[in-house]
Structures are given as structure tokens and as C-alpha cells.
Amino acid sequence: MSHIYRQAKYPNHPLMEKHAEERKIENNPFPESIARKEAPKIPDIPEHEVVRHFNRLSQMNFGIDNGLYPLGSCTMKYNPKYTEDLAASEEVNDIHPYMHEDFIKGTLQIMYELQEMLAEIGGMHSVTLQPAAGAQGELTGLMIIDEYHKKNGESHRNEVILPDTAHGTNPATVSMLGYKLVEIPSKDGCVDLEALEEAANENTAGFMLTNPNTLGLFEEGVIEIAEIIHDVGGLLYYDGANLNAIMGKTKPGKMNFDIMHFNLHKTFSTPHGGGGPGAGPVGVTEELSSYLPVPIVKKEEEKYCLDYDLENTIGRVKGFYGNWSVLLKAYSYIIREGCDGLTDISERAVLNSNYLKARLEGTLDLPYRSLRKHEFVMSGNPLNEKGLKTVDLAKRLLDYGFHAPTVYFPLIVDEALMIEPTETERKETLDDFAEIIEEIMSEDPKMVKGAPYNTAVGRVDETKAARKPIISFRMKEER
Amino acid sequence: MDEEKEMLEYLGLDEVEELFRDIPSEVRDDIDIDEGKTEMETIKYVKDILSKNRSLDEFSNFLGAGIYRHYIPSAVKEIVGRSEFYTSYTPYQAEISQGMLQALFEYQSLICELTGMDAANTSMYDYPTAFAEAVLMAGRVGRGKEFLVPENIHWEKLEVLNNYLRGSDIKIKTVDYDEKTGKIDKDDLQEKLTDDNLGFYVESPNIFGVIEDDTSVFEDLKTDSKSIMIAGTSPLSLTLLEPPSEWGADIVVGDSQSLGIPPSFGGPTVGIFACKKRHLRRMPGRMIGETEDSDGNTAYCMTLQTREQHIRRERATSNICTNQSLMALASACYMFVKGGKGLEEVAKTNYEKAHKLAGKIDKIEGFSAPYFNSLYFNEFTVETPIDSEEVISKGIENNVLAGITLDDKFEKLDSSVLLSVTEMNDESDIDTLIETLEEVVQ
Numbered sequence: 006m007s008h009i010y011r012q013a014k015y016p017n018h019p020l021m022e023k024h025a026e027e028r029k030i031e032n033n034p035f036p037e038s039i040a041r042k043e044a045p046k047i048p049d050i051p052e053h054e055v056v057r058h059f060n061r062l063s064q065m066n067f068g069i070d071n072g073l074y075p076l077g078s079c080t081m082k083y084n085p086k087y088t089e090d091l092a093a094s095e096e097v098n099d100i101h102p103y104m105h106e107d108f109i110k111g112t113l114q115i116m117y118e119l120q121e122m123l124a125e126i127g128g129m130h131s132v133t134l135q136p137a138a139g140a141q142g143e144l145t146g147l148m149i150i151d152e153y154h155k156k157n158g159e160s161h162r163n164e165v166i167l168p169d170t171a172h173g174t175n176p177a178t179v180s181m182l183g184y185k186l187v188e189i190p191s192k193d194g195c196v197d198l199e200a201l202e203e204a205a206n207e208n209t210a211g212f213m214l215t216n217p218n219t220l221g222l223f224e225e226g227v228i229e230i231a232e233i234i235h236d237v238g239g240l241l242y243y244d245g246a247n248l249n250a251i252m253g254k255t256k257p258g259k260m261n262f263d264i265m266h267f268n269l270h271k272t273f274s275t276p277h278g279g280g281g282p283g284a285g286p287v288g289v290t291e292e293l294s295s296y297l298p299v300p301i302v303k304k305e306e307e308k309y310c311l312d313y314d315l316e317n318t319i320g321r322v323k324g325f326y327g328n329w330s331v332l333l334k335a336y337s338y339i340i341r342e343g344c345d346g347l348t349d350i351s352e353r354a355v356l357n358s359n360y361l362k363a364r365l366e367g368t369l370d371l372p373y374r375s376l377r378k379h380e381f382v383m384s385g386n387p388l389n390e391k392g393l394k395t396v397d398l399a400k401r402l403l404d405y406g407f408h409a410p411t412v413y414f415p416l417i418v419d420e421a422l423m424i425e426p427t428e429t430e431r432k433e434t435l436d437d438f439a440e441i442i443e444e445i446m447s448e449d450p451k452m453v454k455g456a457p458y459n460t461a462v463g464r465v466d467e468t469k470a471a472r473k474p475i476i477s478f479r480m481k482e483e484r
Numbered sequence: 485m486d487e488e489k490e491m492l493e494y495l496g497l498d499e500v501e502e503l504f505r506d507i508p509s510e511v512r513d514d515i516d517i518d519e520g521k522t523e524m525e526t527i528k529y530v531k532d533i534l535s536k537n538r539s540l541d542e543f544s545n546f547l548g549a550g551i552y553r554h555y556i557p558s559a560v561k562e563i564v565g566r567s568e569f570y571t572s573y574t575p576y577q578a579e580i581s582q583g584m585l586q587a588l589f590e591y592q593s594l595i596c597e598l599t600g601m602d603a604a605n606t607s608m609y610d611y612p613t614a615f616a617e618a619v620l621m622a623g624r625v626g627r628g629k630e631f632l633v634p635e636n637i638h639w640e641k642l643e644v645l646n647n648y649l650r651g652s653d654i655k656i657k658t659v660d661y662d663e664k665t666g667k668i669d670k671d672d673l674q675e676k677l678t679d680d681n682l683g684f685y686v687e688s689p690n691i692f693g694v695i696e697d698d699t700s701v702f703e704d705l706k707t708d709s710k711s712i713m714i715a716g717t718s719p720l721s722l723t724l725l726e727p728p729s730e731w732g733a734d735i736v737v738g739d740s741q742s743l744g745i746p747p748s749f750g751g752p753t754v755g756i757f758a759c760k761k762r763h764l765r766r767m768p769g770r771m772i773g774e775t776e777d778s779d780g781n782t783a784y785c786m787t788l789q790t791r792e793q794h795i796r797r798e799r800a801t802s803n804i805c806t807n808q809s810l811m812a813l814a815s816a817c818y819m820f821v822k823g824g825k826g827l828e829e830v831a832k833t834n835y836e837k838a839h840k841l842a843g844k845i846d847k848i849e850g851f852s853a854p855y856f857n858s859l860y861f862n863e864f865t866v867e868t869p870i871d872s873e874e875v876i877s878k879g880i881e882n883n884v885l886a887g888i889t890l891d892d893k894f895e896k897l898d899s900s901v902l903l904s905v906t907e908m909n910d911e912s913d914i915d916t917l918i919e920t921l922e923e924v925v926q
Contacts, residue, residue: 047827060566068571100747174793181620225508256513277806279810282810326750340518455778457579464777466775467785474773
């Protein structure tokens with residue numbers, strides 16, 4: 006096979022251990038009583054050595070620029086380079102949040118236009134760009150729900166309903182804001198309307214859903230779902246993680262959701278940076294627009310300005326105005342793609358997903374009905390007869406230069422593999438991926454169990470890491 | 485035949501639209517924005533708008549209050565620009581993510597060296613959210629319900645905290661500041677440490693730029709009241725100042741923006757979050773741990789994940805998932821490129837320039853700098869003889885960004901501005917500011 010992958014291996018080359026001898030600080034301008042005695046143990050190394058160190062580390066890291074990254078619900082599409090170019094400019098980086106509005110006209114215009122375009126894409130009335138990530142968007146959304154019910158004299162509403170397919174951030178957000186979580190089981194992979202009806206009552210503050218859901222199934226009962234929740238006075242929250250499936254086809258607002266977040270680092274292709282920064286703008290209906298965090302950007306005649314004057318605002322959720330350079334990248338991406346491009350993106354994402362799913366049926370199990378949106382979840386149960394598990398398949402894929410899918414999620418599927426190829430992959434890559442999975446199924450199970458072999462390190466002992474945690478160089482030294 | 489047709493044929497379909505047949509007609513809608521552009525047109529379009537901005541480079545800049553303009557070595561930008569780093573996702577698959585994992589472990593280690601704490605996470609969104617999460621964590625670690633916060637903290641931080649506490653039974657009580665020193669009023673703090681106390685927050689340098697000395701008092705108060713101490717700090721100042729671990733802090737928060745990250749309108753930055761070993765399992769956010777691979781080689785992985793939302797769901801310590809990892813990488817690169825001695829030099833330069841400027845301002849009639857009779861690092865409050873707004877406006881006429889007004893945010897203050905100085909401010913910046921302030925009183 007032409008797909009054998011080799012990642013660079015540079016064994017053991019820590020920088021921290023190169024720190025100098027313990028060093029006293031000389032000529033410290035601060036008085037003795039408060040001055041630091043020992044200098045922090047930060048090594049002094051020539052710059053070129055530092056650059057070599059990090060270049061080696063980069064060679065031991067796998068990004069979307071290295072190969073297929075079919076992590077379900079993460080939308081790891083190619084990140085076009087023009088957005089990086091634009092974001093590197095002085096007009097983006099060298100501006101201060103407390104500069105006079107006359108000096109940041111460009112930024113305010115872009116933020117305003119992004120608010121407007123996102124509102125249109127989501128079918129919402131107004132948008133805040135402040136939240137730093139999807140999970141913070143969820144937090145913002147539930148804060149708005151909290152404030153809305155309080156203003157309406159209904160602060161007794163203390164329950165939030167979630168389907169059991171929800172992303173982990175949803176239940177975590179619910180508890181973080183002190184709500185009682187009511188989780189309802191799915192029926193055929195979708196929201197069970199009867200169970201929802203039973204769960205919804207006068208204590209329901211809201212319901213959170215991603216549509217298509219985490220199985221990649223479109224919740225066809227969405228209209229009924231909205232009715233059930235609205236009838237008891239609750240609000241509907243749309244988790245935007247899976248928006249890449251539906252652009253130009255439907256909108257959360259059209260599906261009667263009241264609040265939603267956008268993951269700009271997913272749908273709008275801002276790079277994920279190995280774990281962030283992202284951006285999680287939140288959109289709301291007209292009724293809720295006065296509850297958004299402040300400031301938002303408004304346009305008065307031809308002038309853009311920061312507006313702090315929202316009647317019911319929840320106040321801030323983050324310092325300053327959001328992850329601005331991430332916002333700029335997403336803005337540029339939307340300008341480049343336009344309405345036609347965004348629609349094409351969703352169409353191709355869904356086509357790629359259904360094609361790859363069809364290619365893999367027969368090799369892995371596919372629970373629930375067939376038609377999927379941008380992602381699908383298969384079960385690794387056929388691995389069991391070889392004495393293997395999903396994790397083994399995932400690790401062996403790494404040897405072939407593919408990032409593994411999301412594994413063991415959603416929880417309602419046994420040995421789950423959640424696969425999202427995104428629109429930017431060619432048919433040939435999808436074919437390769439399917440063929441490699443078939444190949445792995447026919448490989449010696451013992452060998453597969455020991456995978457990976459071609460990566461910088463072998464299978465990593467995560468249990469040991471958690472049992473005796475070493476979180477810093479200083480904890481290691483104390484050992 | 486093009487590949488889309490081939491795929492459709494494989495699926496037995498004629499049109500891609502058939503894949504959307506499960507979306508009910510009553511929710512169908514298309515997008516009403518402009519059509520797309522070429523890459524070349526996009527670049528021109530966006531650049532034209534961006535050109536309406538004026539960068540800090542065009543001014544004599546003294547803005548701070550949480551965002552600082554320091555020099556960033558080219559090597560830092562180069563490293564962060566490696567696409568193996570910036571196009572990777574959260575390092576769930578440790579074996580092919582060793583690069584990012586090790587870099588983040590090093591970032592955690594560097595933060596621990598500066599703060600004196602045992603463990604740090606890979607980042608929170610920023611300083612205000614790190615602070616809010618720290619108070620929530622105190623609630624998991626401590627006993628009481630009342631948390632004390634000095635009244636002189638950044639107003640945005642307080643707003644974020646109040647929002648994060650919506651679902652919590654923790655009650656915030658404010659502690660006065662000493663109007664002469666700008667430090668926390670220790671008598672008031674002591675008085676308010678009641679039986680129901682959960683913990684208290686101390687910040688140094690604080691929003692007035694003031695540094696707390698006499699820090700041993702905090703440890704005593706903490707021990708006596710059995711409460712949790714959260715310390716807020718500026719990481720660069722810690723190359724010269726005793727680390728918060730010495731004052732007995734349980735949790736340290738701050739922002740690494742001053743270490744290798746441009747101002748970029750206030751985001752993205754990196755919220756620092758560090759704590760003592762004993763609280764490790766109550767921490768929010770992501771942590772990288774050192775371990776071994778199957779051959780016994782040193783390896784890194786995300787660890788203690790059973791605290792996190794993707795495993796623990798509603799029982800997670802926080803809902804945070806995506807954080808600011810790439811910015812943490814930038815900070816680690818910055819610290820390594822500068823080195824321990826280099827960082828110390830930057831800090832000393834900042835200190836000297838700020839103190840020199842304050843001395844010059846203090847000589848101008850009517851101005852008083854620093855406003856508070858206390859130690860400070862590279863940021864300080866200035867009392868102005870005329871309305872602080874007018875000082876800022878006068879500055880703008882002369883291309884000087886003369887800080888931000890403070891008296892509109894803290895009512896006990898007389899007319900005053902907050903100025904920040906870094907190594908980027910040269911002699912001419914300082915001269916221009918001094919001339920501006922002299923014009924003000926003429």
C-alpha cells in the first residue's frame with residue numbers, strides 16, 4: 006500500500022531540563038520584602054535551538070494540512086490560507102480594545118457585517134460575537150434563558166431537557182448554571198416526541214438540540230419538538246456544532262429555535278490551533294435581542310459603533326469583544342464563499358458523508374436509518390470477533406496517515422466511531438480511507454492491538470498519566 | 485465523469501438534493517447574502533475595510549488595562565505559524581499529537597515556574613473567565629458560601645464573574661480598597677472574613693497598577709479563616725516579584741497576553757489558571773500530563789480527563805472544551821526565546837521606563853503620579869488637574885493614546901487616567917506624552 010505513513014520521532018528532548026543553575030536576581034528594583042529571591046527556572050537557550058526544538062515538535066504533530074481528519078462533530082475541513090494572510094496584518098493585530106472608535110472603523114464594520122451575515126445564515130435576528138468558543142456560546146445562551154425567565158417572573162423554571170445524543174458540553178453547561186438536567190432517551194436515533202412531551206412541563210427552562218444530531222440524522226420532528234417546548238413556555242437552544250450540514254437548506258431560526266451558537270472554528274473554517282482559539286457567536290430571535298451581552302456593534306447612518314445600551318442585557322461573558330482575529334478569518338471565509346459557496350459546502354459535506362458511509366457499510370455496522378447528513382456513526386462491533394475494539398482500529402488508522410474518527414461517542418452506540426469527512430476531501434481520499442479500514446479488518450489482530458507503529462511514540466499509557474499525574478516540570482523534579 | 489456524479493451514482497441518486505429529502509419543506513430556507521468572490525477579490529475587499537483601522541504603531545501608545553503592547557520576536561510568529569500546530573484539533577489521539585502535547589506541557593511548566601504553583605492547565609479563554617472559573621472552583625474546594633472580592637478590580641472581570649455565578653450559591657461581597665495606597669483594605673478584609681467565608685481574591689498588580697506588599701498578612705488571614713485564596717497577577721512582573729505561592733495562594737489566575745501575543749483588539753489571549761497539587765482534581769479545563777508509551781519512552785497525553793465535559797458530562801468541573809491552546813504555545817515560545825534572563829531584562833526595562841515617566845509627569849503642575857503611594861510595575865494611575873476625558877482627547881490631537889480614564893469606573897477616585905508603559909515606548913513617545921500633558925495645564 007502506498008499509504009504507509011511515517012511521523013518523525015525525536016526521542017526525549019525536553020527544553021525545561023536545560024535550565025541554568027539556580028540563579029539569584031541581581032539589581033532587582035523592588036524592595037527586599039517583596040522581591041523575588043530565586044529566578045524562575047526558565048532556561049536560557051540560543052534562539053536557533055528554540056526554533057529547532059519547536060520545529061521538531063511540529064513534525065510530531067498531525068494537522069489537517071497533514072492528512073484526512075474525520076473527527077465527527079469537529080468539522081475538520083481544510084483551512085484556506087488567505088484568511089491567515091489577512092489575519093497577520095498590523096490592522097488586525099496591532100489594535101487595542103480601548104482605542105477610540107475612530108481608529109477601529111474597519112474592525113467595527115467587519116464585526117457588524119459578520120453579525121448580520123451570521124444572523125442571516127442562522128435565521129436569527131441579532132448576534133453577539135463575544136463568546137470565545139462553542140461551549141461559551143452555550144453558557145451565554147443559557148444565561149439569556151435564565152435572565153429571560155427571571156424578567157418574566159418565572160424564575161422557578163429550573164430544568165433543561167437534553168436528548169441522550171447531546172454533545173458533552175451541553176450537560177456540562179446545564180449543570181454549570183445550576184439547572185437540573187432532564188435527559189430523555191432517543192427513539193430510532195432521534196428525539197422521542199412522547200418522552201419529550203412527558204418531560205416538558207411548567208419547570209422547563211429550555212431544550213438544547215443539535216440538528217442534524219450527533220448521529221448525523223436530521224431530526225424530522227423538529228417542528229413538533231419546538232411546539233412541545235414553546236407550549237410549556239420553554240425556549241429552544243440550537244447547538245451549532247453541526248451547522249455545516251444545512252447551510253442554504255434550512256436555518257435554526259426557520260426551525261423555530263430561539264437561541265443558537267455558531268462554531269466559527271468548525272463551519273467557517275478558522276483553524277482549531279490544537280485546541281483553540283475558536284469563537285462561538287450567539288444568535289437570538291427578535292424577542293431576545295435585548296438580552297445579548299454588551300457591547301454589540303450597531304450601525305447608525307454610515308457609522309459603526311459599540312452599543313452598550315441593551316435593555317435586558319446579561320452583561321459580559323468575556324473580557325473585551327471576543328476572539329477578534331478568529332472573527333476576521335471567519336468573516337473573510339464567508340465573503341469568499343458567499344451564499345452559493347456556503348450552499349455548495351453543505352451539499353458536498355453531506356454527499357461525502359453519505360458516500361463514505363455507503364463504502365463502509367458491510368465492513369462496520371451502521372445502526373439506525375441510512376440517510377445521514379454531514380456525519381455518521383458506525384459501530385465497531387464487528388471488531389469484537391477478532392478480539393479487537395474500536396480504539397484498536399482508531400490507533401491502527403494513525404499508521405496509515407489518517408487521523409482517527411471521534412470514538413466512543415455518542416454514548417448510545419456501542420463501540421462508536423463518529424465519522425465526518427467534511428466537504429474538502431476528494432472521493433479518492435474517501436476511497437483510500439474505506440479501503441484501509443477494510444485492510445485493517447483483515448490484518449493480524451495481534452498486530453493491530455499493538456498499533457500504532459509509525460507515529461512519534463507508541464500507544465500512550467493514559468492510565469498511568471492519570472494515576473500519578475505529572476502536570477509540570479516541577480512536579481516531575483519532585484519525584 | 486466528475487467525482488460528485490460518481491459518488492451520486494454509487495448511492496443510486498440523480499441529484500445531491502435527494503440527500504436533503506429528510507428536511508421538511510416548511511423549514512426550508514436559503515441564504516440571502518452576496519455571492520462568493522475569488523480569493524484575489526476577497527483579499528482586496530477585506531483589506532480595503534481593514535485599511536480604515538489605524539494601528540498602534542501610528543501613535544505614542546500608553547494603553548493597558550489588561551492588554552499590553554510588547555515586542556514579539558519574529559521566531560515566535562514563525563513557530564506559531566507552523567501549520568502542523570495551527571491546523572490540528574484537540575490532541576485526542578496522543579500518538580500523533582506529541583508535538584502540541586509536549587509544547588503545552590512546557591507551557592504549563594513555565595507558568596508553574598513563574599507563579600510558584602504545582603500545576604497549570606493549558607488555558608482558559610482569558611483573565612476574566614479564568615477568575616470566574618477560579619471562584620467556581622473555590623466553591624468545589626472550600627466550605628463557606630461568601631467570597632470576597634476587592635472593589636477595585638477590572639469592571640469587566642466583575643461582570644463576567646456575576647454571570648458565571650448565576651447558577652451557584654456563592655455570594656460575592658466586596659472589600660474596600662485603601663484610598664491612600666490603592667491596596668486592598670486589610671482591616672476591612674479581616675472584618676469580612678466571617679464564618680461563612682469561602683475565600684477571597686487578591687490582585688497584584690491591580691487595576692490601579694498597584695502592587696500588594698506585606699503579603700504575609702494574606703497567608704495569616706487565609707489560615708485563620710480556613711478560606712481559599714485566589715491570586716490575580718501579571719506573569720511578566722513575576723520575574724521580579726515574589727510568586728503568589730509565597731503569599732499562600734491556592735489558585736493563581738492571570739493572562740499570558742503580555743508574553744508573546746499581540747493586542748489584537750483584546751482577543752485571543754490566554755487565561756492563566758494554576759493551582760496547588762492538592763486541588764489538582766478539582767481544576768477546570770484541560771491538562772497535559774507526562775507518561776510513557778508502550779515501549780517505555782517518555783510521552784505526553786491529555787490527563788485527568790474524568791474532570792472534563794466529554795467524559796464526565798453534567799458532573800464535569802467546567803463546560804470548557806475549546807480553549808486558547810495556540811496562544812499558550814505562543815507564550816511558551818516567547819518565554820523560551822527570551823529565556824529566563826531575557827524575560828527579567830524585559831521586566832526591568834518596563835519598570836524603569838514606567839518609573840521614569842511617572843517621575844516626569846509628577847513634575848508637571850497639577851498632575852500627581854503615581855496617584856497612590858505604593859509600589860507599581862509598568863502601569864500606574866495618574867491624577868489629572870482637569871477632566872480625565874479631556875486629557876485623553878488632548879492626547880488624540882497629538883497622536884498620543886494617553887491611557888484610559890478611571891474615575892468614571894471607580895467613583896471614589898478623583899479625575900485620573902491609567903497609563904501603561906512597555907519596552908515599545910521610546911524616548912519620543914514619552915516626550916510627546918509629556919508635552920501633551922504640559923499643554924493641558926497651560
